[in-house]
Amino acid sequence: MADLAAALRDVVGAQNVLTAPADIAPYARDATAGYAQTPAAVVFPGDAAQVAGVLRVCRAQRAPVVPRGGGTSLSGGAVPVPGAVVLGLQKLDRILELDAQNLTLLAEPGVITEKIDEAAAPHGLFYPPDPGSIKISTIGGNVASNAGGLRGIKYGVTRDYVLALEVALPNGELAWLGSKCRKDVAGYSLRDLFIGSEGTLGVITKILLKLLPRPAAKATVLATFLDLEHAAATVSAIIAARLLPCTLEFLDQKTLRCVEAVVRLGLPVNAGALLLMESDGHPAAVAEEAEQMAQLARANGAMEVRRAKNAAEAVHLESARRQAYPALAQLRPTAILEDVTVPRSELAAMVRFIEETTRKHGVECATFGHAGDGNFHPTYLTDERDVEAMRRVRAASREIAAEAVRRGGTVSGEHGIGLAKKSYLALQRDAASFALLKQIKRAIDPENLLNPGKIFDL
Amino acid sequence: MADLAAALRDVVGAQNVLTAPADIAPYARDATAGYAQTPAAVVFPGDAAQVAGVLRVCRAQRAPVVPRGGGTSLSGGAVPVPGAVVLGLQKLDRILELDAQNLTLLAEPGVITEKIDEAAAPHGLFYPPDPGSIKISTIGGNVASNAGGLRGIKYGVTRDYVLALEVALPNGELAWLGSKCRKDVAGYSLRDLFIGSEGTLGVITKILLKLLPRPAAKATVLATFLDLEHAAATVSAIIAARLLPCTLEFLDQKTLRCVEAVVRLGLPVNAGALLLMESDGHPAAVAEEAEQMAQLARANGAMEVRRAKNAAEAVHLESARRQAYPALAQLRPTAILEDVTVPRSELAAMVRFIEETTRKHGVECATFGHAGDGNFHPTYLTDERDVEAMRRVRAASREIAAEAVRRGGTVSGEHGIGLAKKSYLALQRDAASFALLKQIKRAIDPENLLNPGKIFDL
Numbered sequence: 001m002a003d004l005a006a007a008l009r010d011v012v013g014a015q016n017v018l019t020a021p022a023d024i025a026p027y028a029r030d031a032t033a034g035y036a037q038t039p040a041a042v043v044f045p046g047d048a049a050q051v052a053g054v055l056r057v058c059r060a061q062r063a064p065v066v067p068r069g070g071g072t073s074l075s076g077g078a079v080p081v082p083g084a085v086v087l088g089l090q091k092l093d094r095i096l097e098l099d100a101q102n103l104t105l106l107a108e109p110g111v112i113t114e115k116i117d118e119a120a121a122p123h124g125l126f127y128p129p130d131p132g133s134i135k136i137s138t139i140g141g142n143v144a145s146n147a148g149g150l151r152g153i154k155y156g157v158t159r160d161y162v163l164a165l166e167v168a169l170p171n172g173e174l175a176w177l178g179s180k181c182r183k184d185v186a187g188y189s190l191r192d193l194f195i196g197s198e199g200t201l202g203v204i205t206k207i208l209l210k211l212l213p214r215p216a217a218k219a220t221v222l223a224t225f226l227d228l229e230h231a232a233a234t235v236s237a238i239i240a241a242r243l244l245p246c247t248l249e250f251l252d253q254k255t256l257r258c259v260e261a262v263v264r265l266g267l268p269v270n271a272g273a274l275l276l277m278e279s280d281g282h283p284a285a286v287a288e289e290a291e292q293m294a295q296l297a298r299a300n301g302a303m304e305v306r307r308a309k310n311a312a313e314a315v316h317l318e319s320a321r322r323q324a325y326p327a328l329a330q331l332r333p334t335a336i337l338e339d340v341t342v343p344r345s346e347l348a349a350m351v352r353f354i355e356e357t358t359r360k361h362g363v364e365c366a367t368f369g370h371a372g373d374g375n376f377h378p379t380y381l382t383d384e385r386d387v388e389a390m391r392r393v394r395a396a397s398r399e400i401a402a403e404a405v406r407r408g409g410t411v412s413g414e415h416g417i418g419l420a421k422k423s424y425l426a427l428q429r430d431a432a433s434f435a436l437l438k439q440i441k442r443a444i445d446p447e448n449l450l451n452p453g454k455i456f457d458l
Numbered sequence: 459m460a461d462l463a464a465a466l467r468d469v470v471g472a473q474n475v476l477t478a479p480a481d482i483a484p485y486a487r488d489a490t491a492g493y494a495q496t497p498a499a500v501v502f503p504g505d506a507a508q509v510a511g512v513l514r515v516c517r518a519q520r521a522p523v524v525p526r527g528g529g530t531s532l533s534g535g536a537v538p539v540p541g542a543v544v545l546g547l548q549k550l551d552r553i554l555e556l557d558a559q560n561l562t563l564l565a566e567p568g569v570i571t572e573k574i575d576e577a578a579a580p581h582g583l584f585y586p587p588d589p590g591s592i593k594i595s596t597i598g599g600n601v602a603s604n605a606g607g608l609r610g611i612k613y614g615v616t617r618d619y620v621l622a623l624e625v626a627l628p629n630g631e632l633a634w635l636g637s638k639c640r641k642d643v644a645g646y647s648l649r650d651l652f653i654g655s656e657g658t659l660g661v662i663t664k665i666l667l668k669l670l671p672r673p674a675a676k677a678t679v680l681a682t683f684l685d686l687e688h689a690a691a692t693v694s695a696i697i698a699a700r701l702l703p704c705t706l707e708f709l710d711q712k713t714l715r716c717v718e719a720v721v722r723l724g725l726p727v728n729a730g731a732l733l734l735m736e737s738d739g740h741p742a743a744v745a746e747e748a749e750q751m752a753q754l755a756r757a758n759g760a761m762e763v764r765r766a767k768n769a770a771e772a773v774h775l776e777s778a779r780r781q782a783y784p785a786l787a788q789l790r791p792t793a794i795l796e797d798v799t800v801p802r803s804e805l806a807a808m809v810r811f812i813e814e815t816t817r818k819h820g821v822e823c824a825t826f827g828h829a830g831d832g833n834f835h836p837t838y839l840t841d842e843r844d845v846e847a848m849r850r851v852r853a854a855s856r857e858i859a860a861e862a863v864r865r866g867g868t869v870s871g872e873h874g875i876g877l878a879k880k881s882y883l884a885l886q887r888d889a890a891s892f893a894l895l896k897q898i899k900r901a902i903d904p905e906n907l908l909n910p911g912k913i914f915d916l
């Protein structure tokens with residue numbers, strides 16, 4: 001251990017290596033309830049070469065490495081393993097290039113996600129992915145977990161905006177994967193293999209992102225319904241009309257009541273479900289699409305439909321969705337945000353299943369999420385110190401994950417597998433594809449040093 | 459060999475195994491000039507289970523397997539190796555499901571690409587990728603090579619539309635990779651690893667595609683310029699105006715003269731470059747974008763700007779681009795279609811480099827392609843029977859590939875590496891990423907039976 005710390009200091013400088021218990025304590029956890037493990041050390045390299053140097057030291061000393069961005073993982077992806085070196089990437093926080101001719105942006109992994117779109121906007125450009133953690137998560141963490149967000153239905157996920165990556169491999173070499181070209185078929189897409197690999201194959205040290213022209217207009221529509229079946233019917237009607245909203249978000253009754261207490265939108269007291277519907281693009285297209293969505297909501301029994309008259313009103317209506325998790329998190333000591341996902345046609349049936357299953361297990365739960373993607377966030381309201389309550393949460397969560405898979409869905413739409421969903425992965429992956437995961441991990445990280453025990457055990 | 463053929467007949471039936479020289483001769487080549495190798499046998503399985511069965515037989519008999527869709531590869535991807543079993547997928551040609559609620563289509567790999575969008579259209583849905591070979595290539599081949607097309611600038615490439623794959627692995631097992639969910643982060647994206655892997659990791663047996671709402675309107679604008687610099691300036695101006703055309707195609711002087719002789723558009727005789735510009739989407743947005751593009755072309759010195767008044771005129775103008783390769787291919791015994799790609803800001807410089815380099819080597823060449831993607835098709839007009847001429851073509855081609863990489867581009871934007879570009883791959887891949895390619899191939903296909911010797915040699 002003394003050797004390890006000394007060797008790390010040689011690479012990154014003494015001021016960038018933490019080993020004192022009080023200093024490293026904050027790095028024992030990420031944003032996932034119920035998982036904590038103090039690491040051996042925490043290091044903060046300043047550039048890609050130092051990241052590679054840290055990996056060479058850790059390999060020589062057989063020390064596991066746990067990469068960490070903003071520490072906002074909801075699946076335990078950044079929780080250390082015993083004896084691990086946490087490799088904190090917050091010092092690699094520069095935007096290195098914005099190429100306005102080729103619509104690309106080159107960033108280091110520690111850049112806060114929100115800063116990407118803020119840098120693009122003055123050039124009339126747009127970085128669409130907007131995970132809920134956008135103000136505190138890093139772009140490196142977003143790429144490592146292939147983060148989603150509210151605009152997925154129209155704009156896809158982080159993967160869809162990554163043109164190239166520089167990664168530090170377990171052997172301490174740097175590799176450049178991809179190019180500035182939207183069309184590039186020169187060998188396997190290793191870039192895509194590393195996206196979403198949760199730090200188990202290498203450490204991302206640079207990210208080349210694709211930007212889009214910024215939409216000229218946006219419209220925001222909020223509708224409330226007596227029950228979720230009417231909300232789900234509206235979603236189906238929007239899809240059947242071949243509209244492509246940029247946001248199509250859903251809140252169940254418990255969530256909307258909780259949000260109303262915080263945001264004071266004056267929602268109908270007996271509303272059982274809420275849809276936030278947004279359209280962006282050309283002003284004429286946006287106006288038409290918003291009107292069509294409002295009409296479809298009414299035709300499907302909406303109690304009330306509101307349309308934002310200006311940007312300030314839009315932000316106010318959007319807060320119904322943006323405040324969902326913070327509002328719910330206030331209710332109980334622990335809020336556990338899940339992310340099961342199903343084909344969107346399964347919306348109503350899946351939410352009803354979540355209601356029944358959590359009731360059966362005596363778990364308090366509110367559900368909201370991305371109706372357009374079939375991506376739900378059942379949020380279990382509990383207390384992580386209560387062993388029995390946590391056991392019931394896990395039982396409900398597992399049944400819900402299995403049901404999502406039965407309906408053609410996935411055990412994780414946005415948060416990744418990490419530690420928290422590791423036991424669910426076999427519900428979804430057939431034996432052959434599960435074996436492939438392990439073969440690839442062994443091929444790239446034969447000594448199992450990079451974020452070991454995440455996603456699966458070797 | 460007799461054993462192999464007998465074992466294959468047991469799997470797929472005698473009528474689906476070819477071994478007679480006259481029968482297998484057509485499978486010695488694909489669409490790539492200069493590469494031919496007679497296989498040991500050609501088999502036509504009828505379903506995924508038979509594909510897996512063929513792989514088990516070939517593994518037991520140590521016979522290499524070369525998957526084949528439409529045989530339209532331009533990089534030798536479907537050319538057999540000695541002793542190979544060609545696994546023809548044309549009998550797996552069914553569209554199995556169109557899910558209009560979830561906007562997905564499930565197809566077998568042998569479906570002709572064009573049929574995908576034809577099946578989507580009656581449902582108001584759209585499959586955007588449109589490689590030049592769309593009428594004869596298969597969707598399985600498109601996925602295996604991550605095919606591009608004319609709509610790449612706005613709609614991306616085949617990869618962007620693949621949600622899931624079923625693949626038969628070298629060990630004869632079937633694996634399902636992906637799901638119907640647009641958001642799915644349950645382990646490494648093996649789907650993306652297999653897309654573009656050119657049949658070297660497994661055989662694709664089912665493909666789940668994502669569809670989009672069909673654009674309501676389209677506008678087509680054709681502009682001619684005195685030289686390519688003015689055309690390139692127009693492309694830059696369109697990007698700088700933050701427009702997102704669905705097509706932004708370029709023809710050089712030689713190509714447009716050749717096309718004019720075939721299509722008779724009445725183009726100006728002294729035109730040095732042509733741009734085909736298309737916009738699709740909401741009618742108001744399309745009208746505005748088309749007008750802006752026409753104005754930008756004029757502002758950048760266009761000799762003539764035409765706008766299609768109706769669908770028939772649009773098809774006529776589009777034929778300038780669609781007929782480019784067929785028209786050029788008539789000029790000489792052999793036309794070799796290349797696909798170097800650079801960041802789009804390098805358009806003019808790269809085309810000039812192609813002109814100079816082919817002139818230097820005494821190679822007749824015309825260049826056209828996807829200006830919006832920086833993806834060019836220098837087309838070498840030669841005779842593959844002329845050894846000396848082919849040597850000069852290869853010398854020019856290699857210099858052009860190296861220059862593309864120097865300018866931040868790729869040695870292959872659309873056609874893949876196959877055999878023809880294998881020696882170029884090291885120009886682009888650093889040593890670490892090249893080593894990763896081999897590690898992954900060895901992990902998944904340890905006996906090197908799947909399309910061996912394609913992309914790289916082990």
